[in-house]
Amino acid sequence: MLDESEKFLEGLRQVMEARNLKDAPLSEAAGLHQSFVRDLKRGKAASPKLSSAVKLAQALQMTVEEIMSWSDGQPDSIPTIAIAGKVGAGAQVPVFDAYEKGDGPQIECPPGLSPRGIVAVEIEGDSMEPVYSAGDLLFYTRNGHDVVPSDDIGHRCVCEDEDGMGWVKQIKPGDEPGLFHLISLNPGANNMWNVRLKWAAKVRLHWPVELIKKI
Secondary structure, X not given: OOOHHHHHHHHHHHHHHHHOOOHHXXXXXXXXXXXXXHHHHOOOOOXXXXXXXXXXXXXXXXXXHHHHHHHHOOOOOOOEEEEEEEEEOOOOOOOOOOOOOOOXXXXXXXXXXXXXXXXEEEEOOOOOOOOOOOOOEEEEOOOOOOOOOHHHOOOEEEEEEOOOOEEEEEEEEOXXXXXXXXXXXXXXXXXXXXXXXXXEEEEEEEEOHHHOOEO
């Protein structure tokens, strides 16, 4: 019978295999030495301390317990989310809502999020480096149509302007009611001033491309 450290290690193997993850990128995503996961899997490192296990779990958007639950193989039922489309920070990416509702690629729902009411969009281009990279996913919840919630102002949001363009920007109040300043995440990119928005929704979760599991 496996002890807890062995269950964690075996669960980690199963999760990495299911998501096609490599050792070094996961180690780096967890803030650990590049060879940490490799040495752990090869038995060259001692059983991970709880702090290291937590870092690995956080990098995988899971809990330690959820990783351990994979020690007997992938759970039978894993909730999924459809990617709604792509979104960018530059004027050359008018591709938001590229798929019919629910028809986009299915990805494994990140642990801790309910698939109900959650929307995922894929970053296109490098205009949001170093905060977000091409291929990364952003998850958000729209609280209603044609609305910019006051609680979301000041935060990083996915939004749609009156021309139907999708953006990821920090939203700030504009110079007049109903207008907003869209602040770029990349200091070298252009900001947008006094833009009228159809809607905006605060980014709830950022998932790096190397951790995405498409179904």
